[in-house]
Amino acid sequence: METRRARLAWLRLSPVGVTLLVVGAVFAVLTPAFLTLNNLLNVCTSASVVAIVGLGMTLAIASGNFDLSVGSTAAFAGCITMSMVPQIGVMPAIALGIATGALVGWVNGLIVTELRVPAFIATLGMLTIVRGAALIYTRGRDIYLFGKTDYKILSTGITPALLALAIALFFGFLLKHTRFGRHILATGSNLASARRVGVRTTYVLWSVFAIVGATAALSGLILSAQVLTGNGRLATGLELSAIAVVVLGGTPLTGGQASVPGTLFGSLLVAVINNGLNLLNVSIFYQNVTLGLLLLGALSLATGWTSKFGRMVSKESKERNKQAV
Amino acid sequence: MSEPPLLLEVRNLTRRFPGVVALDDVNFDVLRSEVHALVGENGAGKSTLINILAGVLQPSDGRILVDGAPVVFSDPLGSQRCGISVIFQEFSLLPHLSVAENVFVTREPRRGPLIDWETMNRNTADILHTLNLDIEPSTPVSKLSVGQQQLVEIARALSTKARVIIMDEPTAALNEREVVCLLGIVRSLASSGVSVIYVSHRLTEVFSIADRVTVFRDGRHISTSPRNAVTEQQVVAAMVGRKLANLQRPVRTPGEVILEARDLTVDHGVVRNVSFSLRCGEVLAFAGLMGSGCSELMEGLFGLRKITSGTVTLDGKPLQINHPRAAIRAGIGFVPEDRKTNGLFSDLAVTENLTIGALPRWLKSIPAFLDPARERQVALEYKRQLNIRFSRPEQRVSGLSGGNQQKIILGRALAENCRILLLEEPTRGVDVGAKAEIYTLIDGLVAKGIAILLQTSELPELIRLADRCIVFAAGEARAELSGNDVTQEAVMEVATGLSHRVAIRDQALEVTNGD
Numbered sequence: 121m122e123t124r125r126a127r128l129a130w131l132r133l134s135p136v137g138v139t140l141l142v143v144g145a146v147f148a149v150l151t152p153a154f155l156t157l158n159n160l161l162n163v164c165t166s167a168s169v170v171a172i173v174g175l176g177m178t179l180a181i182a183s184g185n186f187d188l189s190v191g192s193t194a195a196f197a198g199c200i201t202m203s204m205v206p207q208i209g210v211m212p213a214i215a216l217g218i219a220t221g222a223l224v225g226w227v228n229g230l231i232v233t234e235l236r237v238p239a240f241i242a243t244l245g246m247l248t249i250v251r252g253a254a255l256i257y258t259r260g261r262d263i264y265l266f267g268k269t270d271y272k273i274l275s276t277g278i279t280p281a282l283l284a285l286a287i288a289l290f291f292g293f294l295l296k297h298t299r300f301g302r303h304i305l306a307t308g309s310n311l312a313s314a315r316r317v318g319v320r321t322t323y324v325l326w327s328v329f330a331i332v333g334a335t336a337a338l339s340g341l342i343l344s345a346q347v348l349t350g351n352g353r354l355a356t357g358l359e360l361s362a363i364a365v366v367v368l369g370g371t372p373l374t375g376g377q378a379s380v381p382g383t384l385f386g387s388l389l390v391a392v393i394n395n396g397l398n399l400l401n402v403s404i405f406y407q408n409v410t411l412g413l414l415l416l417g418a419l420s421l422a423t424g425w426t427s428k429f430g431r432m433v434s435k436e437s438k439e440r441n442k443q444a445v
Numbered sequence: 446m447s448e449p450p451l452l453l454e455v456r457n458l459t460r461r462f463p464g465v466v467a468l469d470d471v472n473f474d475v476l477r478s479e480v481h482a483l484v485g486e487n488g489a490g491k492s493t494l495i496n497i498l499a500g501v502l503q504p505s506d507g508r509i510l511v512d513g514a515p516v517v518f519s520d521p522l523g524s525q526r527c528g529i530s531v532i533f534q535e536f537s538l539l540p541h542l543s544v545a546e547n548v549f550v551t552r553e554p555r556r557g558p559l560i561d562w563e564t565m566n567r568n569t570a571d572i573l574h575t576l577n578l579d580i581e582p583s584t585p586v587s588k589l590s591v592g593q594q595q596l597v598e599i600a601r602a603l604s605t606k607a608r609v610i611i612m613d614e615p616t617a618a619l620n621e622r623e624v625v626c627l628l629g630i631v632r633s634l635a636s637s638g639v640s641v642i643y644v645s646h647r648l649t650e651v652f653s654i655a656d657r658v659t660v661f662r663d664g665r666h667i668s669t670s671p672r673n674a675v676t677e678q679q680v681v682a683a684m685v686g687r688k689l690a691n692l693q694r695p696v697r698t699p700g701e702v703i704l705e706a707r708d709l710t711v712d713h714g715v716v717r718n719v720s721f722s723l724r725c726g727e728v729l730a731f732a733g734l735m736g737s738g739c740s741e742l743m744e745g746l747f748g749l750r751k752i753t754s755g756t757v758t759l760d761g762k763p764l765q766i767n768h769p770r771a772a773i774r775a776g777i778g779f780v781p782e783d784r785k786t787n788g789l790f791s792d793l794a795v796t797e798n799l800t801i802g803a804l805p806r807w808l809k810s811i812p813a814f815l816d817p818a819r820e821r822q823v824a825l826e827y828k829r830q831l832n833i834r835f836s837r838p839e840q841r842v843s844g845l846s847g848g849n850q851q852k853i854i855l856g857r858a859l860a861e862n863c864r865i866l867l868l869e870e871p872t873r874g875v876d877v878g879a880k881a882e883i884y885t886l887i888d889g890l891v892a893k894g895i896a897i898l899l900q901t902s903e904l905p906e907l908i909r910l911a912d913r914c915i916v917f918a919a920g921e922a923r924a925e926l927s928g929n930d931v932t933q934e935a936v937m938e939v940a941t942g943l944s945h946r947v948a949i950r951d952q953a954l955e956v957t958n959g960d
Contacts, residue, residue: 298814302797305797312787313789313790314790317801377792
């Protein structure tokens with residue numbers, strides 16, 4: 121059935137997939153430490169942290185929005201869970217942290233749908249507010265969890281990878297096989313049309329933002345579990361990595377489309393590159409430059425592709441547009 | 446006559462794109478001071494020719510001659526230097542700049558390094574005067590109506606001392622009054638020595654102003670003839686390459702009253718105290734100029750605007766329409782005027798576009814889960830029923846023609862099992878063949894007992910489709926016409942509040958003579 125769709129998705133996926141293989145092969149040759157079980161597990165864990173929030177971001181972007189507040193949300197949720205573990209136990213604290221993330225996300229949604237602030241601005245505002253809230257909550261200090269090693273389970277072994285995979289499967293299913301998923305894509309493709317055909321766009325956006333918040337919180341929990349420390353400065357800049365992996369994965373920023381596997385591959389690619397450069401003792405500064413270059417490359421490739429498709433689709437209108445400019 | 450009458454010649458022009466020949470060995474010429482209409486369906490090659498003449502595209506083969514001398518337009522500037530100016534369908538005005546700035550953009554008169562505002566405004570005012578356009582050159586373009594913006598485009602063309610102005614669907618966004626005004630200006634341009642290539646779907650306009658009519662089809666030149674030597678039917682036949690189906694409204698026998706509106710007021714008075722009843726199996730049209738309130742009434746009936754007083758009853762039971770969802774649930778479907786912004790999901794597939802409004806109806810036994818097999822089956826069903834042309838149900842709708850996109854939106858409303866269909870400009874931006882098809886489809890739906898409320902600015906379309914017509918002016922229903930009383934003249938008379946006849950040609954000539 122979905123031959124064309126599948127082919128297109130594969131095309132979008134392939135640049136990041138191919139790059140991942142090439143980069144992996146290069147590192148494998150350059151440093152023997154790369155292809156060890158332990159190192160690959162490390163790569164998977166750091167990829168998973170970004171992948172989880174990136175998957176949420178994929179939904180947000182598919183719905184025609186952004187969430188720039190995910191880094192702050194991750195930190196805030198991390199701090200809350202850390203501080204609550206001794207009082208209410210591990211599982212309830214985790215649930216509370218994720219609920220906090222969802223709540224922050226829902227507030228984002230409220231600002232976007234009710235105050236009609238564009239998501240970019242709304243979540244930019246929330247980025248600072250929530251970061252501030254996290255710092256206020258911790259009074260700027262670290263929260264340590266001594267001895268509570270069962271919380272560490274969140275970040276050990278293949279738990280993060282399993283979580284990321286489970287969420288990816290769930291979101292993939294959501295987008296493809298449920299009415300809610302279809303409504304997300306419809307909202308992202310054309311908000312006015314979606315309203316007209318009876319989609320409750322407000323609820324769709326609330327839900328999407330709440331989901332992004334929840335995924336951000338989960339990422340934050342894993343990060344804090346890794347170091348068993350809650351800190352208001354945790355996950356600074358996570359929003360950019362999250363958007364980066366979505367874009368690398370081939371989800372267009374224009375909304376209405378999503379590539380869930382692409383986001384997974386994008387996260388792996390970023391993690392592999394950072395890890396490989398670490399192993400090669402390349403400074404963190406150069407790693408930043410590499411990541412930026414990668415993103416620019418992916419974006420220019422993606423737009424090149426789209427315009428090529430566009431030209432094939434409607435030659436005449438395209439040319440008319442060109443003239444209009 | 447010292448100058449040769451042939452101003453612009455196109456000889457054996459061919460343009461190939463990968464996989465397509467958009468123009469195939471085409472000949473076309475323009476005389477001095479003539480209005481030469483170029484007609485054809487979408488994909489006939491009109492746009493390609495325009496783009497070549499504008500210097501946007503280069504021909505693969507063939508020659509262009511201006512004043513008998515061969516020229517090559519490597520870019521739009523080259524074409525402008527030869528006196529060719531193109532007004533594209535999507536305007537290229539800068540909305541935040543003034544009229545004068547738009548007219549002289551990139552050619553601003555200067556005093557030293559600075560812009561000479563005085564000269565610029567004065568020159569603009571002069572040109573505006575020749576166009577009978579009474580606006581200040583310093584007005585921002587965004588404050589103007591679409592019709593006035595069109596005239597600013599023409600003013601810009603004139604300011605470049607254009608000898609040939611190419612207009613691509615110039616009346617697509619204009620209302621009836623603005624159209625009359627524009628046609629008058631086109632005639633007066635021609636009598637003042639400027640030639641106009643007039644590209645349009647609307648044959649009424651073409652026949653009211655053109656000196657010659659050229660038909661393109663599938664990238665080929667089909668015919669060029671003086672306007673007096675051909676009939677509209679012949680031109681349509683040449684455009685579509687076959688005879689079109691019956692162009693008459695069938696005789697209909699409406700059934701029971703399905704929808705009844707009493708004293709409706711929309712948005713606290715945009716539309717005031719309108720009452721009407723709609724029967725199964727009939728087409729009731731709302732007619733009126735822009736701002737008359739008929740589209741606002743349609744939006745009110747679909748829950749897009751607030752009905753602030755009055756009652757709506759469906760099958761005799763009162764109905765609250767406060768959201769499109771309520772309307773859809775009540776069996777009301779809506780085909781919006783502007784399908785790109787208010788109808789289509791261009792990123793989504795044909796299937797998804799067809800089923801989106803009806804998803805609640807097609808869930809599997811477990812709620813909220815989609816049923817792809819059923820969706821696909823529905824898509825193929827409507828493909829057959831509405832003759833929608835697409836290759837795969839998974840194809841994205843952005844690649845389909847306007848006519849097929851419109852049919853998809855129509856199909857979506859039908860998939861919602863609607864019994865009442867609100868149609869806004871059902872054939873806007875659709876070519877002649879698809880238009881006839883859509884009319885036939887509408888006839889078929891009505892025959893099946895669906896009740897249709899129609900709003901259209903194309904009077905021939907209204908006459909063709911509507912059994913009854915309520916004419917609006919200034920937010921009020923002014924008259925109800927039915928059967929053979931629905932004529933263009935009668936509708937316009939009420940809509941404009943004047944007793945003028947719509948014979949566009951008379952008006953156009955009047956404007957010309959007055960010049």
